[in-house]
Amino acid sequence: MGVFTMEMLRLLPFLMLLGSSALAQSPTYGVGSTPSEEEIRAWDISISPTGQELPPGRGTAKEGALVYLQKGCAACHGAAGEGGMAPTLLKKQAEPDIDPWQLGRVLPIRSPYATTVWDYINRAMPLNGEGTLTADEVYALTAFLLHKNEVIPEDEVLDAQSLPKVKMPNREGFAPLPDWKPGKPRLQGYPY
Numbered sequence: 410m411g412v413f414t415m416e417m418l419r420l421l422p423f424l425m426l427l428g429s430s431a432l433a434q435s436p437t438y439g440v441g442s443t444p445s446e447e448e449i450r451a452w453d454i455s456i457s458p459t460g461q462e463l464p465p466g467r468g469t470a471k472e473g474a475l476v477y478l479q480k481g482c483a484a485c486h487g488a489a490g491e492g493g494m495a496p497t498l499l500k501k502q503a504e505p506d507i508d509p510w511q512l513g514r515v516l517p518i519r520s521p522y523a524t525t526v527w528d529y530i531n532r533a534m535p536l537n538g539e540g541t542l543t544a545d546e547v548y549a550l551t552a553f554l555l556h557k558n559e560v561i562p563e564d565e566v567l568d569a570q571s572l573p574k575v576k577m578p579n580r581e582g583f584a585p586l587p588d589w590k591p592g593k594p595r596l597q598g599y600p601y
């Protein structure tokens with residue numbers, strides 16, 4: 410083993426020389442291509458809490474209720490947002506209103522920012538049909554789920570301006586625990 414290592418070390422400068430000259434001789438490997446503006450736009454879909462990246466569009470809870478049925482959300486999440494094979498989208502009735510540790514994983518009530526709900530639906534749903542929703546449909550679905558979770562009134566219009574202003578009940582629930590130390594579980598008392 411020791412001999413092997415010494416041998417390798419002796420060879421190293423030679424190998425490095427080989428590598429660098431090979432690089433110098435072939436500046437391109439002929440694979441891939443510079444992404445087009447369009448390709449970058451298709452990947453660059455993250456929406457931050459400020460919502461500045463949100464596209465134009467609008468939607469209300471009433472419109473969202475229809476989209477929810479038309480786009481097959483009900484097949485996995487249940488007719489009204491719960492009771493399906495996929496996770497429930499509704500705050501459980503038995504859970505206290507604003508205790509962040511009792512909210513479970515239900516995104517449209519637990520997320521600190523409404524823009525995250527929009528982003529999640531836009532990038533990940535409907536499962537197996539990701540990327541097929543229009544911006545209007547995502548605004549409407551977000552409004553529908555936020556209304557069902559009693560975060561916004563039924564007639565509130567969500568768009569690029571109003572969505573970031575929605576005050577989520579769990580807005581402060583993601584603050585670091587004051588007594589947390591490295592090595593200690595962060596989510597003490599949390600069910601998952």
Ligand code: HEC
Binds near residue numbers: 515
């Ligand atoms: C084929 C089944 C299927 C369909 C159709 C579907 N979903 Fe989902 N959805 C899932 C699954 C499974 C998850 C959990 C994914 C995970 O945890 O990685 C999920 C997660 C979610 C979540 C996050 C839930 C949470 O609290 O963490 C939201 C919001 C959501 N879906 C909304 C929708 C909407 C809106 C539609 C319709 C446009 C839709 N889904 C269609 C299966 C589906």
